[in-house]
Amino acid sequence: MAKLSGTVQMKQVGESNNIALFILDRPEKSNAYHNAMLHQFAEHLAAAVTNPSIRAGVVTGAGEKVFCSGADISSLANKSYNDGLNLLSRQLFDNWANTPWPTVAAIQGPAIAGGLELALACDFRICSASSWFSLPEIDLGLIPAAGGIRRLTKIVNEARAKAMILFGQKVDSATALEWGLVSQISDHVLEDAIHLAEAAARRNPLAIRLAKMALQSVNTSLGDASIEAVSQALLYQSQTQAE
Template sequence: MSEPFTFATLQVEADDRGIVCCTFNRPEVRNALNLEMVQEVRRLLEQLAARDEVRALIFTGAGGQAFVSGADIAELRERGRAEALQRINNSLFREIEQFPVPTIAAVRGWALGGGCELAMACDLRVAGESARFGQPEVRLGIIPGAGATYRLPRLVGMGRARELIFTGRIIDASEALAIGLVNYVVPDDEVLAKARALAEAIAEGSPLAVRFAKMALNAAAEMSTDAALTLETIMQAVLFEDEEKYRRMSAFLERRRARKS
């Protein structure tokens, strides 16, 4: 997979299995999310969505001290009502959530405010032992405005979400795992390896089936039960006549016959 990616705030690597790793690269400010980074991530998503060979997208932070420490406060302080209504970060995280293939946040160090919201917009989260998560916005006179009031309750339950948002309390990796905010906690030096292992496992599946599964899971959170089940049925009908399904099931049956012989 070629790598024609050139960005000022991101480092992007892609391998021949279709696994892309995007590193937020502003370590001098703990990878704070500024407008330039938002625009570059959006451009990257647009480029990758057009590539059928992409199987998974990993996000991580440079420098080891932070995934994304939050929105750039210097920029945020100057934003007014008009900028809030533009949904600058909110709309980007929605794009990440709806990205066609699974996304994985590989988190070391700080993931606060917008950084935590970005991680929650990903499908899976791998945390290093140094990871710290929180929504401290109320301490700055604002609310979590980029999806935390929507996604955090769905991950950890309404009661815990209320506590974390109302108090702005920062939690460590072990607590994040216990309440369901992250999928795995590993030593810091194993975070990317674990994220890549997950991405490789995803890449083993049928590309169309994985994309449909993500689409169905996203829709299930926002549709009625009947509508979600109807969508699932339609997707399954398409997959039942997909050549990939015949190839994979035939290979499975051949392996089973070989084991019996």
């Protein structure tokens, strides 16, 4: 089998070089990720979390046309029950959400499926006017199992989450801003995201970490991730049996 294209890069940016910039670099495939890219992301994230100079994180997609279109469709073939229980993207996005420092999604163009789930795991989302948002997993016989259901419901409310997940509603940038799905629309998405991360990085790091922990503890349900895992595992299993 030919090796799939695409990497995840991490570089330190900002005036004080203390912002970890993660780049999904597969623009020819709308920055769709596969397992090797998720593993790369996880390795870079582990290094960043243990690096005392890092004070904030930004994630973006290469090419400026698409933030991320989610998992590569070809990588979804022949997934097993255990793959659903131990979904790599769920583990990674949960780890990203739990970083000790603030994170910003710099969304240029659409954020679809797992791409939106990654953005939802960020503390702040900035998008371009051309951005739009969608969770089409049900069309593939799956669900948004990498945190999309958990996080979207808390961010935009249950009715709006149902419109996107159950009824397939696509949300444009203006609606996303109105709903609180994003906090800012910008003509200079990445530049503004880095400036915002720099502002957070100048604040007291211990207070930031404790405040983030306190914010995450609000309305936390420990069962949500388990429901995601079992549901996706059963759906993977049903697709395997149908073949």
